[in-house]
Amino acid sequence: MVFSNPVFMFQYLALTLLVYYIVPRKGRNLFLFFINLLFYGWGEPVMVLLMLLSIAINYAGGYFVDKAKRSGGRHAAPGGKSRARIPLIITIIVDIGILAFFKYIGLIISTINLIPGVDLPMIEVSLPIGISFYTFQTMSYVIDVYRDDAPVSLNPINFGTYVALFPQLIAGPIVRYKDVAYQIDHRVETLDQFNKGVKLFVVGLGKKILIANQMGAMWEAMRATGEANGVLGSWFGIMGYAMQIYFDFSGYSDMACGLGNMLGFEFLKNFDYPYISSTVTEFWRRWHISLSTWFREYVYIPLGGNRCKIPRQIFNLMVVWFCTGLWHGASYNFILWGLYYGIILIIEKFLLKNLLAKLPAVIRHIYTIFIFLIGWVIFFFEDMGEMGAFLASLFNFSDGIVGTQALTIIMRYIVIFAIAVAACTPLGATIYNKFKDKGFMWLPETAYCAGVLTVAVAAMVQQSYNPFLYFRF
Amino acid sequence: MKSKIKLLPMVVFLLFIYVLAVLFIALPKKDYSSSEKRYLAKFPKTNFETITNGKFEKEYEDFVADHFPFRNTWIGINAYSNLLVGNNGNDGIYNCSDGYLINEPVSNDNRAEVNASVLADFAKSVKLPMTVMIAPSTGYIMDNVLPMNHRPYIDDKLYEQIVSTLGDSAQFVDIRAKFKSEAKNGTQLYYKTDHHWTTPGAYTAYTSLCDALGLTAADKSSFKVEKHSGFYGTTYSGSGFWFTPADSIELWKSDTDKHISLTITEGDKSEKYSSMYFKKHLKEDDKYPVFVDGNHAVETIVNRESDGERVLVLKDSFCHSIAPFLAENFRKITMVDMRYYKNSISEMVKKGNYDRVLVIYGIDNFATDTDLAWLS
Numbered sequence: 001m002v003f004s005n006p007v008f009m010f011q012y013l014a015l016t017l018l019v020y021y022i023v024p025r026k027g028r029n030l031f032l033f034f035i036n037l038l039f040y041g042w043g044e045p046v047m048v049l050l051m052l053l054s055i056a057i058n059y060a061g062g063y064f065v066d067k068a069k070r071s072g073g074r075h076a077a078p079g080g081k082s083r084a085r086i087p088l089i090i091t092i093i094v095d096i097g098i099l100a101f102f103k104y105i106g107l108i109i110s111t112i113n114l115i116p117g118v119d120l121p122m123i124e125v126s127l128p129i130g131i132s133f134y135t136f137q138t139m140s141y142v143i144d145v146y147r148d149d150a151p152v153s154l155n156p157i158n159f160g161t162y163v164a165l166f167p168q169l170i171a172g173p174i175v176r177y178k179d180v181a182y183q184i185d186h187r188v189e190t191l192d193q194f195n196k197g198v199k200l201f202v203v204g205l206g207k208k209i210l211i212a213n214q215m216g217a218m219w220e221a222m223r224a225t226g227e228a229n230g231v232l233g234s235w236f237g238i239m240g241y242a243m244q245i246y247f248d249f250s251g252y253s254d255m256a257c258g259l260g261n262m263l264g265f266e267f268l269k270n271f272d273y274p275y276i277s278s279t280v281t282e283f284w285r286r287w288h289i290s291l292s293t294w295f296r297e298y299v300y301i302p303l304g305g306n307r308c309k310i311p312r313q314i315f316n317l318m319v320v321w322f323c324t325g326l327w328h329g330a331s332y333n334f335i336l337w338g339l340y341y342g343i344i345l346i347i348e349k350f351l352l353k354n355l356l357a358k359l360p361a362v363i364r365h366i367y368t369i370f371i372f373l374i375g376w377v378i379f380f381f382e383d384m385g386e387m388g389a390f391l392a393s394l395f396n397f398s399d400g401i402v403g404t405q406a407l408t409i410i411m412r413y414i415v416i417f418a419i420a421v422a423a424c425t426p427l428g429a430t431i432y433n434k435f436k437d438k439g440f441m442w443l444p445e446t447a448y449c450a451g452v453l454t455v456a457v458a459a460m461v462q463q464s465y466n467p468f469l470y471f472r473f
Numbered sequence: 474m475k476s477k478i479k480l481l482p483m484v485v486f487l488l489f490i491y492v493l494a495v496l497f498i499a500l501p502k503k504d505y506s507s508s509e510k511r512y513l514a515k516f517p518k519t520n521f522e523t524i525t526n527g528k529f530e531k532e533y534e535d536f537v538a539d540h541f542p543f544r545n546t547w548i549g550i551n552a553y554s555n556l557l558v559g560n561n562g563n564d565g566i567y568n569c570s571d572g573y574l575i576n577e578p579v580s581n582d583n584r585a586e587v588n589a590s591v592l593a594d595f596a597k598s599v600k601l602p603m604t605v606m607i608a609p610s611t612g613y614i615m616d617n618v619l620p621m622n623h624r625p626y627i628d629d630k631l632y633e634q635i636v637s638t639l640g641d642s643a644q645f646v647d648i649r650a651k652f653k654s655e656a657k658n659g660t661q662l663y664y665k666t667d668h669h670w671t672t673p674g675a676y677t678a679y680t681s682l683c684d685a686l687g688l689t690a691a692d693k694s695s696f697k698v699e700k701h702s703g704f705y706g707t708t709y710s711g712s713g714f715w716f717t718p719a720d721s722i723e724l725w726k727s728d729t730d731k732h733i734s735l736t737i738t739e740g741d742k743s744e745k746y747s748s749m750y751f752k753k754h755l756k757e758d759d760k761y762p763v764f765v766d767g768n769h770a771v772e773t774i775v776n777r778e779s780d781g782e783r784v785l786v787l788k789d790s791f792c793h794s795i796a797p798f799l800a801e802n803f804r805k806i807t808m809v810d811m812r813y814y815k816n817s818i819s820e821m822v823k824k825g826n827y828d829r830v831l832v833i834y835g836i837d838n839f840a841t842d843t844d845l846a847w848l849s
Binding site: 044195445446453459461 | 480482483489490493494530537548550551552559560561580582622
């Protein structure tokens with residue numbers, strides 16, 4: 001189920017909130033557990049079994065890791081941690097195995113088939129939604145228990161509620177168990193928090209329906225006219241895509257955090273104005289923060305991080321970025337996209353750091369924007385030929401500056417595009433924060449909510465064009 | 474009080490979702506949407522199989538979307554709010570001056586050439602003379618009313634492709650120049666709220682066709698014009714610009730209508746009528762089906778008083794309003810709509826003893842149609 005669907009907003013959410021607040025606090029996790037499964041199984045009920053399996057495996061993993069550590073006394077006996085390694089490694093292997101089977105089996109087989117003489121039959125599996133997100137969540141749990149960063153969860157219902165929590169189930173943020181462990185058992189919902197959640201949800205809904213979908217339509221329209229767009233047209237096209245993916249994804253994260261608030265949860269921020277970054281390193285501190293954090297904590301630092309010699313550091317970074325790329329999809333272009341960032345971040349870290357700091361801010365921003373736009377080209381095109389052709393069109397002036405079709409498309413979306421550009425900066429938030437404690441703020445806030453809800457529902461009713469970009473991850 | 478009023482966004486949100494949720498349950502469900510001309514989704518079949526294979530969920534979402542409370546109001550809000558942010562229309566329809574709602578141009582990537590070559594092959598195989606007439610798009614002729622920012626109409630390019638692909642396998646009737654000059658003279662050749670040509674537009678095309686075939690077109694003065702107001706056509710219902718004023722539709726009647734029989738064939742069933750006009754449709758918003766009852770697989774008009782040719786017409790709905798004029802000059806007109814007719818056309822040609830094949834399409838349809846390919 002997606003958030004911008006009438007069935008979600010006017011039935012699932014309406015029912016969930018109603019029952020959630022009628023049920024006494026003790027029963028709320030149990031209710032959430034079942035309603036999460038309904039959300040997850042909608043459209044593909046059989047996947048509920050996979051979800052339950054995943055919950056069971058990681059629950060057991062956490063249990064045995066904890067047990068092994070404690071064997072011989074309340075506080076871990078010597079050697080407890082090394083005994084705990086066995087259940088930890090088994091759980092991680094099973095988790096990654098499930099993810100690899102459902103998400104990457106096609107890619108793996110077709111890669112093996114590249115070897116001359118090998119011709120394995122293809123296995124068709126449909127990708128369970130959100131599997132990349134919740135697999136990473138469950139792994140974080142077992143690892144955190146192993147590291148003593150989080151308490152073991154003894155109540156399977158509470159643990160299941162965490163894994164399948166519908167707000168962040170299908171498109172993140174990737175909530176680490178240690179960040180919500182306390183909330184799962186002890187959260188207290190308040191009206192203020194609910195109100196905050198509503199505002200955040202509406203902001204996210206607006207980002208998704210009013211900006212992302214429009215920018216996506218602009219990019220689609222540009223792609224249809226192809227080479228006749230001219231250089232400027234092509235740049236506008238990929239900027240449209242950049243806007244689409246940012247507002248789609250961050251809008252979804254906002255909605256997730258907002259829904260979390262409505263149920264008494266606080267999730268960490270997933271985006272922090274990535275497009276205003278002045279270096280690529282900064283961009284990745286601001287983009288999909290929960291994913292970067294995950295890779296830093298569970299891959300980069302265990303590999304030795306930057307507390308080792310430079311060649312090893314470079315190796316570590318490339319491993320992390322290879323994985324980051326691969327996580328985004330089972331296709332070579334995503335790996336290429338990850339490696340592209342790996343290389344640029346290594347260059348920034350070891351070569352450009354001081355030089356960049358000396359450059360004027362404008363140049364640094366242009367440099368960063370250039371890098372992430374090229375990144376989105378690699379990200380978008382699964383077909384290498386099309387990718388190359390599009391990259392060429394960004395620099396090929398023989399196609400002209402801007403085609404007539406492209407110009408009409410640009411003109412049509414220019415207002416939304418300008419709004420999108422402004423919304424990429426903290427300008428709105430700065431103004432809002434200045435006034436947010438003033439007594440009259442209920443008025444603009446309410447007007448904003450009512451306005452966005454009205455227009456968003458209107459667009460929702462109209463739009464069949466409603467795919468979430470991050471659905472396939 | 475002050476601290477309570479802060480919660481107003483939450484109250485608005487909850488009211489919003491619960492009022493609409495309750496209305497959805499409470500309001501009666503309509504079977505049919507007249508503005509979309511389709512039956513709305515029914516509550517899906519519920520059993521173990523449909524639920525586990527996802528069919529139920531998909532259809533249930535369609536059901537909810539189709540019966541959303543005040544659906545058309547939302548569509549209107551969406552259309553007009555799009556205008557506010559500088560969009561020039563809604564859902565592929567431009568909001569033009571003078572109350573025109575005009576379809577966007579077809580994409581560069583289209584089937585015009587493919588369809589023309591199918592026609593050329595067909596003409597060769599049936600060994601009958603073929604005459605092709607394609608109605609230019611509204612936006613191409615009425616470019617003076619288009620919004621400042623619009624995609625270019627590529628009719629000229631499409632005509633060129635069609636003419637060169639047809640080569641000498643068919644006669645092509647080019648009505649662009651005549652339409653342009655008539656439009657300049659102030660004749661309303663196209664509806665404002667519908668994608669078809671008006672009756673004067675169809676008449677203009679008819680005279681051009683007659684010129685090309687060496688026939689004498691019935692004179693304008695021989696028709697009695699009947700005007701009906703309150704016509705809201707396809708671009709009206711498609712765009713959601715509900716405040717656009719209605720069109721009127723004209724029936725140009727002559728005595729010919731008294732001498733004809735019209736047979737409508739759908740599958741194995743045929744029904745015979747004694748007029749080309751179906752007045753019951755004048756009560757509806759979309760009145761265009763008043764001509765020959767709208768879309769059908771096969772319709773045959775026989776004029777008992779005429780000794781003209783027998784023609785097989787491959788057509789889309791643009792032909793419906795020109796058909797009464799054609800009846801003036803042809804003895805038998807068999808109109809086939811390839812979108813609905815799935816049997817062999819060559820069989821029909823063999824049995825029908827035709828003198829000629831006519832092809833009458835609107836250019837948008839001709840450039841996007843995927844059913845003409847059935848000809849081959």
